[in-house]
Amino acid sequence: MTDTDKNAAWEPRIVAFLCNWCSYAGADSAGVGRMQYPASVRVIRVPCAGRINPFFILSAFRRGADGVLVSGCHPGDCHYISGNLGARRKFALLGRLLGHLGLEEGRLHFTWVSASEGVRFAEVIETVTAKVRELGPARRSAGGGR
Amino acid sequence: MNGAGLSSRIAETAARLLSEGRAEVVIGFEQGSIPMRATPCLITDPADAGRLIWNAFCSNNLARYLVPGRKSAIVAKGCDSRAIVELVKERRLKREDVVVIGVPCRGMADPSAIARRFPGICVSSVDETDGMLTLYGGPEPVSVPVSEVLHASCRLCAARNPVICDIPLGDPVVENDPGFPDVEAFAALPADERRARVEAEMSKCLRCYACRNACPLCTCESCFADSSQPQWVARGTHPEDVLAFHVMRAMHLAGRCVECGACVRACPTGVDLSIFNRRLAADVAELFGSRAGLDENAPQPLAAYSMDDSQDFILDPGRKPE
C-alpha cells in the first residue's frame, strides 16, 4: 500500500471551532438540508471568532487533532460587530508564525461561513478534510502535562 | 562623546533630578561585578548618582524597572524608549511620571561574541574609547570595534536614538534600519529544517522564565504560564509544553515586542527567541503597517482592525486556486 492509499482509508480528526451565530448555524443548515460531508469534524461552539484564544488551537493539535478549522461570520456580519475583525488579525499572525516554525503546515485553516451557507459549510469540510488527508496523521510527541 | 563623558553627564543629570524632586528614583546602569557587564541600578539619593555609568555593555532594557505611580527618571537608549512608548500606550505608565534621559545608542557589545572572537582570553578589564574596546587579561591587550561584536538585536536595530526624550544627552546617531534579513533567511530554509531548528532551541529551555522577567512588555500581574486553573501549559520541560509556552508568549507580545533582545540576552541557555518575536514583528509591519514603540500616536495593531485587512489566508472553497 502506498502512503496515498493508506491516507485514503484513514479518517482524519479535525477540530472545528465555529462561532455560535454564523458558522455553527451554517453547520446546522447543512444538516437540515441533508448535505453529505465527511464525518471528520468535531465541532466546538464558541460565542464568536473573537473568543478563540490561539491557545485553543495549539491545545487541539496537542491533544491529537490532525487538523483545525476556525470559522466565524463574514466580515461585516459579526453578531458583536467586530469580533471577527479583531480575530482576523490574530489568526493571520498565528498562521504565519506556526508556518514559520515549521509546525502544522497545511493543517490549520480559517474561513467564514454564514448561517445560510450550508452548502459552503459542506464544501469547507470537504476541502479541509482532503487537504489534511493528503498530509496524513499529524506527528505527535507523547506525554506532557496536558 | 565617549562613555566617560556621558557617564558623568548622566550622573549630574540624575543628581539634579533627584535633588529638585523631579524624580523619586533614577534608573540607570552601574558597573557590574565582573568585566564586560553593566548592571541596572536604582538611585534614590543624589549622593549615589556617581555610581551611574554609560558604556558599551549597558544592554538591559531598563523600562522593565519602571513602576506605575512612581516618579522615575530613566536612562533610555532607543529600545528602552520604544518600550516606554508601548507601556504608556497600554496605560501601564503615565507619561508624566517618567523623565526620559535619552542616550543615542551605537549598539551594545555582546560578551559572548567577544569570547568567541578571542577564545582563550579571560578578560580581566576593558577600556572603551570611540567605539573601540581594548581587552586586558591575555598575554597582550587586544582591541576590537564594538560594531564587530554587537548583540544580534543591536545589529538589527530599527531605532537607536530615543523615540521619546525629555533630557537628551549625547549626539544623535545615524539610523540604519536593516529590515528583517534574519526572518527572511530563516523563512528560506525548508520547513523540516525550520522545525528542527525550533525544536533544538526549545530543547535548551529550562522554563526558568528569565526571558519573561527581563521583558519590558511582559507586564501582566499574573501570567498564563503560572496559572493552574486553567493550566494552559504544564510546568516542566516537556517539548510540547515548552513550545506552547513560547508560542503563546510570542503571541502575547505580537505588535508589542520592541525587539530589544532582552529575552535572548537573559536566557541562561541561549535560546534564540528572536525566531518567534522577529517573525511576528515582520508580519505586523507587513500586514498592519505598524512597528512597536516607534509611534506614540499609532494604535496598537492587535487592539485595532480594519475592514480592509488582508485575508488571503481565509479558505474559500468557491474560489479557484491561482
Ligand code: SF4
Ligand atoms: S507571557 Fe503573556 S501572560 Fe505572561 S507575562 Fe508575558 S504577556 Fe503576560
Ligand code: SF4
Ligand atoms: S530564559 Fe531561556 S531557559 Fe529560561 S524560560 Fe526563557 S527561553 Fe527558557
